[in-house]
Amino acid sequence: MTTSQVQGPAIHVRGLEKSYKELRVLRGVDFDVARGSIFALLGSNGAGKTTVVRILSTLLKADAGTAGVNGLDVATQAAHVRESISLTGQFAAVDEILSGRENLVLVARLRHLKDPGKVADDLLARFSLTDAGARKASTYSGGMRRRLDIAMSLIGNPPVIFLDEPTTGLDPQARLEVWQAVRELAAQGTTVLLTTQYLDEAEQLADRIAILHEGRIIVNGTLAELKQLLPPAKVEYVEKQPTLEDVFLTLVGDKSGKGKNGKDHTPNADA
């Protein structure tokens, strides 16, 4: 299903503009995402992150500027772009009335794959949902829904995946599960563009981070580059207290061990 590999960045955005009536949401957005990398678009609520994702996933037309995904123009080659992408929107877009397995089979059929049942079973196993596969998605916990949602996005192995605020509204454990899934994706060579309002999420996952503010990208770089924008660190002695997250995860018993990556970071400014 994947389209032929094209040279150049996986996502290429230049001068993107979009207004809703008088409200100028995007005022000239430029960025590139290298193949196989994780790119985080960081911004507060209403910064226009979702608008960028909707334009890139062909759901919305830009007023000006160009955007290319996998070497294909989102405005003129929308149908081909849709072959190359997968969108996981802000709210887990699963069919609540269908079972987890039926959701996966549905997407596999719509992607015109040969053996939808096998594709579904493989993904259920990969996302630890095999036991819940026959249950209606409406009975799933937030983390399970998100995992199912991301599993649905992987069907057909699209080379580029958009994750719009993948962990908003999730509890810390579910959040770590999602992070793990995203890391595995990138390890397999998928390009991931994720939007988030959580600074630590960008810090944990992204190869590059861009900050979208008032319709423009105000900084774009690796975490190390962004840190250099501030004066050099000075040494202060601070008593090391466990974060509330550490306490929570210890108490509820994070058996999966997936939490290791998220445990030793310093407390952040997010809520």
Place this chain on the structure above:
Amino acid sequence: MNKHFLGDTATLLGRSLRHVTRSVDTIITTAVTPIAMLLLFVYVFGGAIKTGTESYVNYLLPGILLITVASGIAYTAFRLFTDMKSGIFERFQSMPIARSSVLWAHVLTSLVANLISLVVVVLVALLMGFRSGAGVLAWLAVAGILMLFTLALTWLAVIPGLTAQTMEGASAFSYPLIFLPFISSAFVPTDTMPGPVRAFAEHQPVTSIVNAIRDLYTQQPVGTDIWIALAWCVGLLVISYVFAMNTYRRKIS
């Protein structure tokens, strides 16, 4: 036309038919109100209503069938609204599928769901003494008119389904449609109505559709009613379809 249109529509139709079969209550709710009206009008008011026909249930049935469809399509709008709000609509639209199949699957589901409700109501009417000696051809014509009427109202339902902000808003449009048969020849002959009411009743779509269906199964000559009925259905269908498709294009562009 996209080469995947038929396959994608079939897949998505399978999906939303599961929604219908897993919430049988929607079919029951659709059928309950018309059945309650059928019982009320036949066994309570019917004795006092002079229609010039022997059996009031025979007289009443076409109007009840139209009410069934009018309440059934509220669920069409509801299902579409739920897809829009849950984000699954956007997921489908960002996938390499024939985009219009998302809408067609809902429309076909509406036809199937309404057909089931109509059969349930007709079965109840049969238990209450509804009888017809009409042949297969006349019944096919009745089924055809009802399908055309359902299709027209379904495309009308697509508009609030796509645009509504709240669940109530998505289904509220069906209330006037449910009451339209009351100001028509569906329950009583129009002769006794005062001038302006009678003029409205005789020139609104329900009367001609009701008369055409009634004439067909009572083996009466259908006269011009059937052509007026078909003209209303086709006209409503074309206008609803154009508006619904316009709304849809604005939503997905």
